[in-house]
Amino acid sequence: MKKIVFILLLLIVAVPLYAEQVFYTRGSSDIKEIALSFDDGPGLNTKDILKILDKKDVKATFFLLGTSVVKRPKLVKEIYSKGHELANHTYNHMNFFRYDEETGKEEKIKEELLSCQDLIRDITGYRTKLVRFPHGYLREDAIEIAKETNYKIINWTFGIDWERDLDQEEMLKLYLENAKPGTIFLMHDLQKNPKIVKMLPALIDKLKEKKYNFVTVGEMINKRNQEEKL
Numbered sequence: 001m002k003k004i005v006f007i008l009l010l011l012i013v014a015v016p017l018y019a020e021q022v023f024y025t026r027g028s029s030d031i032k033e034i035a036l037s038f039d040d041g042p043g044l045n046t047k048d049i050l051k052i053l054d055k056k057d058v059k060a061t062f063f064l065l066g067t068s069v070v071k072r073p074k075l076v077k078e079i080y081s082k083g084h085e086l087a088n089h090t091y092n093h094m095n096f097f098r099y100d101e102e103t104g105k106e107e108k109i110k111e112e113l114l115s116c117q118d119l120i121r122d123i124t125g126y127r128t129k130l131v132r133f134p135h136g137y138l139r140e141d142a143i144e145i146a147k148e149t150n151y152k153i154i155n156w157t158f159g160i161d162w163e164r165d166l167d168q169e170e171m172l173k174l175y176l177e178n179a180k181p182g183t184i185f186l187m188h189d190l191q192k193n194p195k196i197v198k199m200l201p202a203l204i205d206k207l208k209e210k211k212y213n214f215v216t217v218g219e220m221i222n223k224r225n226q227e228e229k230l
């Protein structure tokens, strides 16, 4: 009985998430593609990351934070003009998991999402289509808002760059071990992080050697949707 209840609960939670294609943590596991994503910028590490991506001819997805966009609008234009994908990481990086349910959480989430959307659109003309809520926030309210505002919620398959104890070699090893077809990698570009700058070229080279293609998150999930429709 307990097992049946568990399965039913799982279906109630999982089916709306996947059936309506609102939430993703990865692309198709049948296509040898990797998506690199960078959160919280544009920031102090963005320029170095852009140089590496340019040199390696790789396009990535930047989940931009409103408070960072206001500080560095030129860098937002630069990311966009280089052909990378711009995505929404909300305006203030609030932790909605802790936000008081009683005081209009839903309105707050929507406001955080749409104010960042407007900001990015004012600078680039591009209307972001993907959102990653801070701290990977995912509850029914976020899913409803995403549907209503025509966004896809994107979390990630693997990320570890915030672990201060790891040196760049250990970090590289962990990213490589977790690279599988359809993986979305998470890294951050707000703070200076020489480890990412040192690790990233090797990560890209090694994955190219293994015949992985690099795509943006948007491209990756579009392909997965097409595949699932067949």
Ligand SMILES: [Zn+2]
Pocket: 039, 040, 089, 093, 134, 135
């Ligand atoms: Zn973040």
